[in-house]
Amino acid sequence: MGMFAAADELPNRYAKVFLIDADGNRNPLVQLSPDDFDVLNRALEYPTRENFLRAASLMAGENWIPSFQPRPVLNVDINGQPVSESAKSFRTMVPSQLRPDRKLKRPSIEIQFWKLVYDPLTRHVRASLAETFLFTPEELLRSSREMKNS
Amino acid sequence: MKSPSSSRVSAGNSGRQPGVSPISRSRAASSRLGRFVEFAKNLEMVQTVSLLMLVLVTIFGFDDWLFRVVSRVCLFVFVLHPRSLRRPQFWFALALAGTISLVMSWERIDNHKYLLDYWLWILFVVHLFGQAEQQQQIVRFSARFFLCLAFLAASGQKLSSPSYRTGAMFEHYLYVDSRFSAFGKLVGIDPSIGDSVKRRIMFLRSPFAEVEGNDIHIGGSGRARVAALVMTWWDVSLQSAIGALLLFGRRRTDELAHILLLFFIFTTYIPAPVFGFGWILAIMGFALAKDQFPRITALYIVSFVAILLYQLPWRQVVVGV
Numbered sequence: 001m002g003m004f005a006a007a008d009e010l011p012n013r014y015a016k017v018f019l020i021d022a023d024g025n026r027n028p029l030v031q032l033s034p035d036d037f038d039v040l041n042r043a044l045e046y047p048t049r050e051n052f053l054r055a056a057s058l059m060a061g062e063n064w065i066p067s068f069q070p071r072p073v074l075n076v077d078i079n080g081q082p083v084s085e086s087a088k089s090f091r092t093m094v095p096s097q098l099r100p101d102r103k104l105k106r107p108s109i110e111i112q113f114w115k116l117v118y119d120p121l122t123r124h125v126r127a128s129l130a131e132t133f134l135f136t137p138e139e140l141l142r143s144s145r146e147m148k149n150s
Numbered sequence: 151m152k153s154p155s156s157s158r159v160s161a162g163n164s165g166r167q168p169g170v171s172p173i174s175r176s177r178a179a180s181s182r183l184g185r186f187v188e189f190a191k192n193l194e195m196v197q198t199v200s201l202l203m204l205v206l207v208t209i210f211g212f213d214d215w216l217f218r219v220v221s222r223v224c225l226f227v228f229v230l231h232p233r234s235l236r237r238p239q240f241w242f243a244l245a246l247a248g249t250i251s252l253v254m255s256w257e258r259i260d261n262h263k264y265l266l267d268y269w270l271w272i273l274f275v276v277h278l279f280g281q282a283e284q285q286q287q288i289v290r291f292s293a294r295f296f297l298c299l300a301f302l303a304a305s306g307q308k309l310s311s312p313s314y315r316t317g318a319m320f321e322h323y324l325y326v327d328s329r330f331s332a333f334g335k336l337v338g339i340d341p342s343i344g345d346s347v348k349r350r351i352m353f354l355r356s357p358f359a360e361v362e363g364n365d366i367h368i369g370g371s372g373r374a375r376v377a378a379l380v381m382t383w384w385d386v387s388l389q390s391a392i393g394a395l396l397l398f399g400r401r402r403t404d405e406l407a408h409i410l411l412l413f414f415i416f417t418t419y420i421p422a423p424v425f426g427f428g429w430i431l432a433i434m435g436f437a438l439a440k441d442q443f444p445r446i447t448a449l450y451i452v453s454f455v456a457i458l459l460y461q462l463p464w465r466q467v468v469v470g471v
Contacts, residue, residue: 005304007313011327016357028357046257076361080350080368086360116354117313118322118368120375125322127354127364 012116013044017056019064019093022105027066027091029059036062047113049133056109056135057143063099064107066091106137190448195440196276196285200235202433202454203273204228207244210426212251212263220247238277245270262427265300269430286441293434294396297411300431301393308386321378325370326351332464333420337377343370388414401442408446411435415453419460428457 017029017040032040039058043051070089074082111133118125135143207221220243227234234240248267252259272292276285308314324334325347335341347368353359354366388410395407411431419428436450 005308005314005319006311007319007322011323014355016355018357030357042255042257051257071358073357074353074359076353076359076366078362078365078367080346080353080361080366082353082359088360090357114355116351118318120316120318120321120378123368123370125351125354125366125368127361 007118008115010041010045012118013047014114014116015040015044015052015055016112016114017059018110018112019060020108020110022107025066025091026110027093029064029093031093031095032059033062033095043111044113047131052111052113052133053135053139053143054147056111056133057140057147060107060109060135060137060140061144063096064093065096066093106141108137109135109140111135186451187444187448190451191444193440193447194282195437196282196289197235198440199289199433199437200241200273200277202429202436203269204235206266206426206429206433207248207270210429211266212248212259214251214254217247217251220244236277238274241270241274241277245274260424260427262424262430265296266426266430268296269433289437293437294399297407297431297434297438298393298396301389301396305386305390305393308389314382314386317375317378317382319378320381321370321374324374324378325368329422332466334374334377337373339371339374339377343374385418396438404438405443405446408435408439408443412446412449412453416456419457425457425461428460429454432457 017032018026019029020026036055036059039055043055068091070091072085073088073090075084075086077083112129113131113133114127115130116125116127204225207217208225211217211221224234224240224244227240245267248263248270252264252267269292272288276288279285279288311319313319320330324330324339325344331341331344334344347370350366350368353361354364392407392410392414395403395410398404412435415428415432415435419425432450432453435453436447439446439450
């Protein structure tokens with residue numbers, strides 16, 4: 001926010017990031033490092049596929065370990081109250097400083113770009129999915145090499 | 151930088167003397183005020199603008215390491231050799247470092263930082279000229295140009311944005327943006343309302359929650375609604391008035407524009423912690439007012455101090471962190 005201001009700015013934009021492993025397991029990345037956040041926020045400020053690819057390749061370069069226990073997805077009503085657990089569940093992915101003990105196939109990354117719109121008359125906040133970006137392992141590898149060379 | 155004032159006042163310690171009448175105390179105060187206005191009047195415009203810009207880039211400059219290093223080196227050079235402030239190379243180094251910072255992270259930089267970089271380039275150009283009159287003309291022209299451009303473009307953009315016009319932006323920020331928490335509390339918005347709104351919005355953001363229809367009722371408060379509408383229209387009306395009044399270039403309209411600009415600076419940066427923008431606006435106002443309005447010039451100097459005082463951690467005290 002500065003001289004020019006509107007609601008469609010970073011505070012009202014966010015991303016949901018999913019790691020998709022070679023077996024097709026899809027789990028969200030929520031424990032991002034400050035560097036991950038920085039690059040992701042840059043992409044949210046200027047949401048192009050190229051900028052989200054930079055963020056995705058940075059995250060894909062980390063060693064993500066799934067938690068043992070899956071965590072159920074909560075159903076939440078319109079008043080913001082959790083009402084039940086849905087049938088869907090995800091594993092929390094934890095970044096590890098250790099290298100993987102065996103050679104793993106590189107994952108894909110899906111980034112969902114969301115926007116929030118507040119309606120002051122109804123006092124409702126509505127989230128809408130602006131775009132979904134899917135980055136293949138090859139694309140992530142290529143981008144990661146380019147980032148290292150630049 | 152300044153020429154010494156010749157007036158000497160004997161009532162400097164009058165507040166401590168017993169039996170001094172209120173009339174002589176008020177005379178002493180007005181004489182101190184007079185000396186301050188005289189001091190502001192005697193400042194050399196280009197050198198004062200240069201010094202204020204150096205303070206600005208040192209405290210509120212760009213965040214990357216290159217600019218931080220260059221600005222601190224420049225400060226160090228200035229402390230050792232104050233005349234370095236008049237050298238174009240000094241300003242070229244700062245302007246170039248600023249431009250590199252902009253290019254490196256242009257997606258994330260606040261738009262007033264672009265204004266800051268333009269001003270650094272202007273000071274570089276100004277110091278290429280040897281004559282004081284030419285230097286002052288360039289500074290005055292640039293100040294008027296950028297004040298008109300920034301305020302008119304900003305108010306045009308805001309008026310064209312539906313989410314701004316409806317007050318939705320400020321109301322939402324009053325709930326969720328921590329920079330507005332202290333101001334919200336000052337105007338009577340209970341912090342628990344903001345916390346509740348943030349908690350509900352977290353469900354929308356979390357991949358571990360599915361909100362019915364991706365739509366959530368946030369509660370909120372009527373007071374926040376009124377505060378947001380006041381902030382919205384106060385901001386856009388002041389900005390458009392300042393920009394429009396400065397277009398005329400007449401003494402009367404300029405004076406009114408300065409009064410509004412000072413009001414804008416003194417009030418905006420209490421809730422909005424965008425101090426670098428406030429400081430650069432005050433520099434431009436100071437440059438424009440300097441040779442025409444001595445009292446207004448003195449008020450601009452007070453505004454620099456006010457902007458620094460707004461930095462004190464009063465927000466944490468108000469919010470109770």
